[in-house]
Amino acid sequence: xxxxxxxxxxxxNQEELGEARQSWEGKxxxxxxxxxxxxxxxxxxxxxxxxxxxxxxSRPWSPQSRTRTPLGGPAGPETxxxxxxxxREPSSTPSPPAPPRQDLATPPQSDRTTSVxxxxxxxxxxxxxxxxxxxxxxxxxxxxxxRNTFQQSQQPxxxxxxxxxxxxxxxxxxxxxxxxxQEADSNSDCDLQLPAPGGSEGAxxxxxxxxxxxxxxxxxxxxxxxFNLYDHLSNMLxxxxxxxxxxxxxIFENISQDVKMAHFRKKFDALxxxxxxxxxxxxxxxxxxxxxxxxxxxxxxxxxxxxAENALPNVMESAxxxxxxxxxxxxxxxxxxxLALKQLTDTHPIQRCRxxxxxxxxxxxYIVAEVEFREGEDEEExxxxxxxxxxxxGESEADExxxxxxxxxxxxxxxxxPKEESRTGANKYVYFVCNEPGRPWVKLPPVIPAQIVIxxxxxxxxxxxxxxxxxxxxxxxxxxxxxxxxxxxxxSAGTHVSPLGFYQFGEEExxxxxxxxxxxxxxxxxxxxxxxxxxxxxxxxxxxxxxxxHILSQVRALQFSIYQGRCNWFNSxxxxxxxEEExxxxDEEKEEPDYIExxxxxxxxxxxxEDLEIQNIPPWTTRLSSNLIPxxxxxxxxxxxxxxxxxxxxxKKFENxxxxxxxxxxxxxxxxxxxxxxxxxxxxxxxxxxxxxxSVEEEQAFRAAQEAVLLAAENEESEEDExxxxxxx
Amino acid sequence: xxxxxxxxxxxxxxxxxxxxxxxxxxSLLTSLMLVKRDYRYDRVLFWGRILGLVADYYIAQGLxxxxxxxxxxxxxxxxxxxxxxxxxEETRLVSVIDQIDKAVAIIPRGALFKTxxxxxxVNRTFEGLSLSEAKKLSSYFxxxxxxxxxxxxxxxxxxxxxxxxFMDSLEHDIPKGSWSIQMERGNALVVLRSLLWPGLTFYHxxxxxxxxxxxxxxxxxxxxxxxxx
Numbered sequence: 026x027x028x029x030x031x032x033x034x035x036x037x038n039q040e041e042l043g044e045a046r047q048s049w050e051g052k053x054x055x056x057x058x059x060x061x062x063x064x065x066x067x068x069x070x071x072x073x074x075x076x077x078x079x080x081x082x083s084r085p086w087s088p089q090s091r092t093r094t095p096l097g098g099p100a101g102p103e104t105x106x107x108x109x110x111x112x113r114e115p116s117s118t119p120s121p122p123a124p125p126r127q128d129l130a131t132p133p134q135s136d137r138t139t140s141v142x143x144x145x146x147x148x149x150x151x152x153x154x155x156x157x158x159x160x161x162x163x164x165x166x167x168x169x170x171x172r173n174t175f176q177q178s179q180q181p182x183x184x185x186x187x188x189x190x191x192x193x194x195x196x197x198x199x200x201x202x203x204x205x206x207q208e209a210d211s212n213s214d215c216d217l218q219l220p221a222p223g224g225s226e227g228a229x230x231x232x233x234x235x236x237x238x239x240x241x242x243x244x245x246x247x248x249x250x251x252f253n254l255y256d257h258l259s260n261m262l263x264x265x266x267x268x269x270x271x272x273x274x275x276i277f278e279n280i281s282q283d284v285k286m287a288h289f290r291k292k293f294d295a296l297x298x299x300x301x302x303x304x305x306x307x308x309x310x311x312x313x314x315x316x317x318x319x320x321x322x323x324x325x326x327x328x329x330x331x332x333a334e335n336a337l338p339n340v341m342e343s344a345x346x347x348x349x350x351x352x353x354x355x356x357x358x359x360x361x362x363x364l365a366l367k368q369l370t371d372t373h374p375i376q377r378c379r380x381x382x383x384x385x386x387x388x389x390x391y392i393v394a395e396v397e398f399r400e401g402e403d404e405e406e407x408x409x410x411x412x413x414x415x416x417x418x419g420e421s422e423a424d425e426x427x428x429x430x431x432x433x434x435x436x437x438x439x440x441x442x443p444k445e446e447s448r449t450g451a452n453k454y455v456y457f458v459c460n461e462p463g464r465p466w467v468k469l470p471p472v473i474p475a476q477i478v479i480x481x482x483x484x485x486x487x488x489x490x491x492x493x494x495x496x497x498x499x500x501x502x503x504x505x506x507x508x509x510x511x512x513x514x515x516x517s518a519g520t521h522v523s524p525l526g527f528y529q530f531g532e533e534e535x536x537x538x539x540x541x542x543x544x545x546x547x548x549x550x551x552x553x554x555x556x557x558x559x560x561x562x563x564x565x566x567x568x569x570x571x572x573x574x575h576i577l578s579q580v581r582a583l584q585f586s587i588y589q590g591r592c593n594w595f596n597s598x599x600x601x602x603x604x605e606e607e608x609x610x611x612d613e614e615k616e617e618p619d620y621i622e623x624x625x626x627x628x629x630x631x632x633x634x635e636d637l638e639i640q641n642i643p644p645w646t647t648r649l650s651s652n653l654i655p656x657x658x659x660x661x662x663x664x665x666x667x668x669x670x671x672x673x674x675x676x677k678k679f680e681n682x683x684x685x686x687x688x689x690x691x692x693x694x695x696x697x698x699x700x701x702x703x704x705x706x707x708x709x710x711x712x713x714x715x716x717x718x719x720s721v722e723e724e725q726a727f728r729a730a731q732e733a734v735l736l737a738a739e740n741e742e743s744e745e746d747e748x749x750x751x752x753x754x
Numbered sequence: 755x756x757x758x759x760x761x762x763x764x765x766x767x768x769x770x771x772x773x774x775x776x777x778x779x780x781s782l783l784t785s786l787m788l789v790k791r792d793y794r795y796d797r798v799l800f801w802g803r804i805l806g807l808v809a810d811y812y813i814a815q816g817l818x819x820x821x822x823x824x825x826x827x828x829x830x831x832x833x834x835x836x837x838x839x840x841x842x843e844e845t846r847l848v849s850v851i852d853q854i855d856k857a858v859a860i861i862p863r864g865a866l867f868k869t870x871x872x873x874x875x876v877n878r879t880f881e882g883l884s885l886s887e888a889k890k891l892s893s894y895f896x897x898x899x900x901x902x903x904x905x906x907x908x909x910x911x912x913x914x915x916x917x918x919x920f921m922d923s924l925e926h927d928i929p930k931g932s933w934s935i936q937m938e939r940g941n942a943l944v945v946l947r948s949l950l951w952p953g954l955t956f957y958h959x960x961x962x963x964x965x966x967x968x969x970x971x972x973x974x975x976x977x978x979x980x981x982x983x
Contacts, residue, residue, distance in 0.1 A: 390936070486949065
């Protein structure tokens, strides 16, 4: 016939090598019931067909072979010359019959040879079948014989033209109308000049027509999708032959789907890829900048290095130790963070900096750096807070002046506890955050006690955007950056520990300051620290101390609970007394104790063995990093109160780290606080108290009383009149 | 995560912070191989690590050919002696793992496919989700027998492909927003974290075959989730 592309040729090839068609009745495309290729016939012939066979998930071949035996007979002579010698190269079979056949055979043959190698054939049961095998082998290996029909048809049909149905098998599954092919096969002979010895009847013209009909049908374009079956099948076969997946017949449907989808995808690819890959490139660019920054500073590098040595911590070393404990962000990520920290120290005047940890968020995460500025280099905006407070006071006074007649409310807002000075207490360090290394660092505002107090009462996930509002009850004064800062302060206060003796109190602090300070504030590294044995660190919690001041919790609860939320006691007693004098009401709400006991938190450098338990759960868990090699293990401390807080020490060095969602652990479920009771703002007196409406009896009694009075008055008048009249007489 | 690609998977999951120390990793690799051989599993997954007060449990799961069949779970760790508690720690461990699996074990769409005969298989033509698909919750399914599928309207069902869409998607999880989707490394990695069971991390590199999930946590459900969103 015509010269076709190789897939087509294969098909045609198989066509001519037609087969027992009746078998098709039972065939429903690809019935993978027979796991092992009983179609062993082709095996002997060439291993090539086996490849095909196996990939087709084995159709039952032996019955086919049986049916084909008679086929093989007549075909035998022509093909059998090479037949008995199965190992002979595949092409040998077709070669004798006809040159054109050979042409057709060649393309499949090449495939065959390649496929021979991967798979060893299954044993071929029947030598008799070999002849038919040969024939079938050619189409077999290429054909994805979905049609196991062979097995069903037991009637030998003298179809010499090889397993043509096989060809159709691999061609398509559902769409084909088997009967069409059956007919075609039965009628048509190996029209490709295959000498049909005996078995082939049917005039070539009928065969040709049938084939052309079949092909025309295959080429028919689908009205829905614009594809046609022929092209689709060719594409699929090409893809399969190119990729050579294992058990291709099992994933045949998926391959078909993929090929179809590929048609659609092509048009979009150009646009889509650009959009999708942009963020990847962006972040890569930013991180490239990180890597480059080192090279930019040439001259100043030495100077900077001196300072940088102090400022920049050895993040990689700490990361290594934490990795021993099973905690960490992965080497790549940590290195990028390292570079980002370096960038931070280069752009800001920083005395000391530390990688505090990572807080996970819903949309983005936060990488937190704890920073201590050099002396005098702070850029604090302390003014803003005070200004705001003054403004509020002014407004309330103005209101009172204008509306004199209204009852005066004696509600006085609880005095806002001022935040701690920078560099002290909770604001000892400044924190910078960024979403990803490479992005710019943002400084977090200092924390206000009120924020900490409220942060203790709410539990919210971080979204990853610093300006996101926090909607909660009690309402949080601030947005996500403030909440983040408050949580960081709490975590630091609760979980930053160091081995005993690493820090010691400074020597200047000799006074006892009971009135104001709860304890010493400052500490410094102990130069004589000799280290503690790792075993000791693991066994006893008293070898670790907190080196961050504890945040005071609430004062004795009053109606006016004054929550502290700062480390140094703020003495607000005087002002309260003043308010008392002003009020002079006798309502209970105004009662305040004359003296509020100062709450004293645990002093600095308290061993963590003093930490409170949470419902029988110890607050810390200690472990050795490795039980297999204890001599080089490090001590790892894991906080149960703040899940995600870790500390390690190898005796001399130590480091703290946090990775988590930023919430405290509580064995009880969270319950939002109840709103406070309604507050009595105004004195209740008759002028603002609502009176009840009089009831009917009362009204009637009242009216009766009034009438009585009137009557009495009239009577008097009438009496007087009468008296006057009498006088006249 | 698959035992075969353990190292790569751990690297990809490292963004959540909890990983494995080198000695654990080495010992896990070995023991997972042995488990696979001894129990003749088709695939062995390293499920994760449950942190305990004293020591941790390391959990592995074995899958047979049928991916949705009930899995065997193996654990290694020292059970706590808690005489006062009625339940054995082991039972509790198993139930926690089961709960977590039923609730939050996920798999990308297309990774498994169902044959007409019932068993589900690993889809070898799964090339990964595309980037736009990877950002949508609907492209991920719960790795368990479907519960919600029957409740879908017929109209929705018509759009589903029965060989691929035979599990519940994450879209309709209650409470809404209990999953956090993030892209890391630009768009090269998508990480899903469960907020209901904090510690469950699922990762997938779009356009590649790599995906997996791991749980590292205390095994406690986050009942405060509605307050926290």
